[in-house]
Structures are given as structure tokens and as C-alpha cells.
Amino acid sequence: MARNGPSIPERDRDAPAPRPGGSSPPTDRVVAVLEYLAARPRESASAVARALGLNGSTCAVLLASLERAHWVERAPDKTYRLGAGLLSLCDAMRARFPLLGAGHVLLRRLSEELGCPCVLTRIHDDHILVVAAAGGSELAGLRADRRFPIDPPYGAVAVAWRSESELERWLDLAGPPLSRGDRARYRRFLAGIRERGYAVWRLDEGDVPLVGRLREMLDALRGDSRSEALRERLARLFASYGRYGYLSSEIERDRSVPVSYMIAPVFGPDGQPHYEIIVQLLRPAMRGAEIDEVGERLLAATALLSEQIGGARAGRATAFR
Incomplete structure (x- = not known):
């Protein structure tokens, strides 16, 4: 018998692939979102969720947390892009x-x-x-x-x-x-x-x-x-x-x-x-x-x-x- 409820969205072909091994799913989701946004000028929360196969509310909470850390920025049109908070990480990589x-x-x-x-x-x-x-x-x-x-x-x-x-x-x-x-x-x-x-x-x-x-x-x-x-x-x-x-x-x-x-x-x-x-x-x-x-x-x-x-x-x- 088919189970009622929301269908699981398909993963975007251009989205980062799942990481093998003993990984942490919450951490993997954060990494996937950042990698996805890094490859695009900006995207809406729904587009990110759809591309990565994430539940819409889960993706929204994740983006909100990243926004508080200034790792992503929310534009007036409600799209997201990488934020200035990542510059400190860039500086560390440039030093290395x-x-x-x-x-x-x-x-x-x-x-x-x-x-x-x-x-x-x-x-x-x-x-x-x-x-x-x-x-x-x-x-x-x-x-x-x-x-x-x-x-x-x-x-x-x-x-x-x-x-x-x-x-x-x-x-x-x-x-x-x-x-x-x-x-x-x-x-x-x-x-x-x-x-x-x-x-x-x-x-x-x-x-x-x-x-x-x-x-x-x-x-x-x-x-x-x-x-x-x-x-x-x-x-x-x-x-x-x-x-x-x-x-x-x-x-x-x-x-x-x-x-x-x-x-x-x-x-x-x-x-x-x-x-x-x-x-x-x-x-x-x-x-x-x-x-x-x-x-x-x-x-x-x-x-x-x-x-x-x-x-x-x-x-x-x-x-x-």
C-alpha cells in the first residue's frame, strides 16, 4: 500500500554528490548547501532544497543558521548567496x-x-x-x-x-x-x-x-x-x-x-x-x-x-x- 505524505524530491544532477563513509548527515547538509551556493551567484531556499533533496523546512532552518553566522546572505528578493563571514576562512586558506x-x-x-x-x-x-x-x-x-x-x-x-x-x-x-x-x-x-x-x-x-x-x-x-x-x-x-x-x-x-x-x-x-x-x-x-x-x-x-x-x-x- 502506498504511504500518503510529501514525496521525496529528486536530487539535482548538478548538486554535490553524497559523501561516502562514516559521515554526519547534519554536517553533510551544511557542506552541501555551501558547495551548492559556491557554484552559483544566488539561489532561493526552495531551489536549494529541491536541488539537494532536502525537506523545505530543514533547508530553511539551515540557511537561517548560516545567515546568523554571516556565512550566507539573504537578498531582498529572498535568494541566498555566500556571505562575508567566510572571508576569515578565505584568509586562513590564503595564509596556507x-x-x-x-x-x-x-x-x-x-x-x-x-x-x-x-x-x-x-x-x-x-x-x-x-x-x-x-x-x-x-x-x-x-x-x-x-x-x-x-x-x-x-x-x-x-x-x-x-x-x-x-x-x-x-x-x-x-x-x-x-x-x-x-x-x-x-x-x-x-x-x-x-x-x-x-x-x-x-x-x-x-x-x-x-x-x-x-x-x-x-x-x-x-x-x-x-x-x-x-x-x-x-x-x-x-x-x-x-x-x-x-x-x-x-x-x-x-x-x-x-x-x-x-x-x-x-x-x-x-x-x-x-x-x-x-x-x-x-x-x-x-x-x-x-x-x-x-x-x-x-x-x-x-x-x-x-x-x-x-x-x-x-x-x-x-x-x-
């Missing part, structure tokens, strides 16, 4: 990630100039954290807190300026273990990164059609909250293309080669990379001269950000202004 503001602006400019997605990552001891992206989300995945391990082939630019013993420990992290010849090639690759100031990653010829198909699949799934897990797996597969870096001797000005990514470091006061800018080119053919031009733009951009954090190796920022 000082390049957030300048990094976003620079990534957008670089993405427009190169016509490809660009990503800013923060280098930690055992992982690389995506903190900002522009021009597309294939590499960054769904969230700005996406993490990558620091083990071969990941992290080459992050570790290139470390000591010989640290580089050997990094090479030991590879799975399966690297052969003697592979280790020797990696050492030459790391030396080339230090010489040029950036890394160039190869796109295998057979990967080109697969990359195009993966891009189509990711675009088709965008906005479908029910497919978040699948999109995450596809995004990780997408990011795996270009696992082999070019040696300096393999790039010649008049010779064309397929390129997946180019990566350059943002140096901190200690002379070590603290951040990276990744440009997701995914081009089946680039002449060495074109690679050099992109490299110069990339070095100028990273030098500008290095200056922002007192980087010891800053020096080409004027070329990007």
Missing part, C-alpha cells in the same frame, strides 16, 4: 596557500594564451596537491584537492633539485622496480629538467585517439553527480597519459614530437620547488621551436609566482607581465 589569488589569475592568462588547461599544484613531502585549475578540469579531476603520489613518473619536477641521495630514494619508489638502464635514463631526464627549468612529457602515438575518446566521455559525464566515482577513475586514467619524459637530446628545433604535458616549478626561499604549473597540451605534434616558446612562457609564469613567495630562483617574471 599564498598563491591562490595570484595563481588563479595567472593560470587563466596562461590557459588563454596556450589554448589548453593549466593546473597549479602544491608540493608536499609525499604527494602533490592540486590547488587551482583553469581552462578545463580533465587533469585536476572533480575537486581542487586532488592528490597525486610522488613516485616515478610523478614528482620528477618536484624532486629534480634535491640531493643525489634523495633522488635515489625517489627512484626506489617506482613500482615495479626500475632497471639499471631506466634509472640511468631518469637521472639524465632529471638533469635535463634542471638545465631547461621544465619537463616535457611524451604523448605516445597510439594514445592520441584514446585521449580524444576519454575527453568525450568526461565531457558527457560532467554535471552528473551519480557518475562522480566513474569520472574520478576516468580522470586518473586521463592523467596517466604521458608517463615518459623527453631527454634534452630528443627535442630538436625543427623536429616534431608528440607532447602530453609540460611542467615547471615555482621555487620557494630555500631554492626548492614549492609549487608546479602543469600545462596540459596533449598535442600529437609540436616542433622543438614551439616547445621552446611554450617553455619560455611557462618559465616566465613560474618566475612571477616564485617572486610572490620570495623564491630564490625567480628571474624571468618580467617576460610574463
